[in-house]
Amino acid sequence: MFKNLKLMLLTAVFITFFVIPGSYAADIPTIKVGYIFTTHHTPFIVAASKGEAFKGTGVYLRPVVAKDKYELVADGKPIAVLQLIVAKSGAETAALFARGQLDIAMASVTAIMAGIDKGTPIKILSPLQTEGMGLVVPKESPLKDWNSFLAYVKNAKKPVKIGYHSPTSAPKIVLEGALKQSGIKVTEDPNDQSAQVLLVDLKETTNMVPALASKQVDGIVGPSPFPEVAVSRGVGKIIVDLKDLPPKGHWNDFPCCVTAASDQVIAKHPEVVQKFVELIARTNSWCNKNRLEAGTVTAEWIGLPPDSAKATMLVYLPKFTKNWMRGADRYMTILNDMGNFKGSLKGKSLDDARTILFDTRFIDRVRP
């Protein structure tokens, strides 16, 4: 009698936990979507967090398991299950693409370019965000703006140390470009005492604020949210928004993150890719119009102090722009000059590699 009862109970538990949940939405594809815990991916975080609030736009995310799994709903019907995968960096995202662990992801354009060069079958679908890069100095520093920084650098007796997180990151490239245009001698060689600015590779974004706090560097140049985090933790102050660097307007829309997808998912589920791109483009526009709310949502999602996320200077791009493409071409030149490209992108300009890098069919179809 008791033996039967035990068996029935075990069966009930098994069905409740394993069979019933397993039987849902079996006929729609599961798409593995990678993103990084950063404010750069705010549009996707907002789309997931606000979910049905975007119902009116025709495409939205319906939560299955918060922060982990969502249904992509288009015209009232779920068309895919999105399995969210958090990566630590663009390089890790590219590696996950190479191992077939991702179908769609958001990551820095340089990481995706490097992945494509290595033969990973992926394409850039749409831009995500731009701007949001800042030059940060210690809180107690007398420096206030770009001009006072230049004056300080010119009068310094030894190279001023500025930390960056990656040699191919937008903040480093923009700052280096602006410094050179201002006639400042820049080096990455710590033994070169004739230089006025020594750029220090801090290896990871995570090391930026501690490096500034412990005075290992005189300043940091980094992407959002790290300048804002440095401010909110009482470590530093932002003296320049890099988009304002001279020559005026030159650094606007400088590329940072993009949405990319594997060739396989593009070929197999183009309708899902189309709707995903549409979702990101629409939430990009929404985030630009509702910056405070978007900042608050992201802060809650990734655990940032609310004031840092709200203070973000990011701009979300619904379409590729001329400036964006010019910036992407600059990346190609720099990565080639550094010898980083050894495969399909070696020696190529953006125009040469356009068909290898981009699949703009989806973003072109999105109406504003």
Added chain:
Amino acid sequence: MLKKLLARTVIYLLVPFLFLFAWDFAAERLNNEVILPGIGQVAQLFGQPTDSLISMGSLTRNVGISLVRVLAGYTIAVCLAVPLGIFMGYYGTVFRLLNGFLALFRPIPPLAWVPLVLAWFGIASLATLFDVRAGPAYVYLNNLKFSMIFIIFMGAFYPVLTSTIHGVSGVRTTLIDSARVLGAGKRDIFRKVLLPASLPSIVNGMRTGLGVAWMCLVSAEMLPGSLSGVGYLITHAYTMARTDIVIAGMISIAVVGAFLDLVFRMVEKRKFAWTRLTR
């Protein structure tokens, strides 16, 4: 008697108190919570252990998830290493057959397996294995990713295996021969001579293995797809420049690890007191 007890207590607490004093002094002098937060700031986090931290859930929840992960990887390691070690320790042929091969993998740090593990397991978890796609069971099972369990397993496996081999091969042959002379069969020798005599060494290996399993935790929890666990919490807190949470996470790992170690030491003290008499 009371004086002696007091002296012993002072000796026990002296170094921790000096450490706390030095910490507080340094924190006050530095006056920079990103470099070194004050004791009070960290203690405050332990005062509210169920409050959500930097949107990653509470300290207790994350410690609980990590504990389950460690125990999962560790249990598999023990279940494989102990029987294998017994066979390798008892049968010379098995030892010669496997020792060279297993020794090749022994020096590889568990973290070096990460790229391979990612390629093999990806983000698959127990939820994938049981095809659970939603509901509370999914949330629990999805926390147990194969890649993480494998890294922890690799950390714990070799200390347990080595100690088991050492324990079994170190059993005095006179004990086995005496039992055999008295008419004991293979099963009796295993149950009543080999196992009890080698257990102190096996348990010691299990203790070391558990320590290494905890050490592998932070790296295991940094694998893609992870969003929980005290290891992940520490790394994410570092990204957010929340050093107080980093230290609270480190203390949590230390406390849980020390508690589990204490359990082993108590078992050793109670069950293997006889080893001291044989010395």
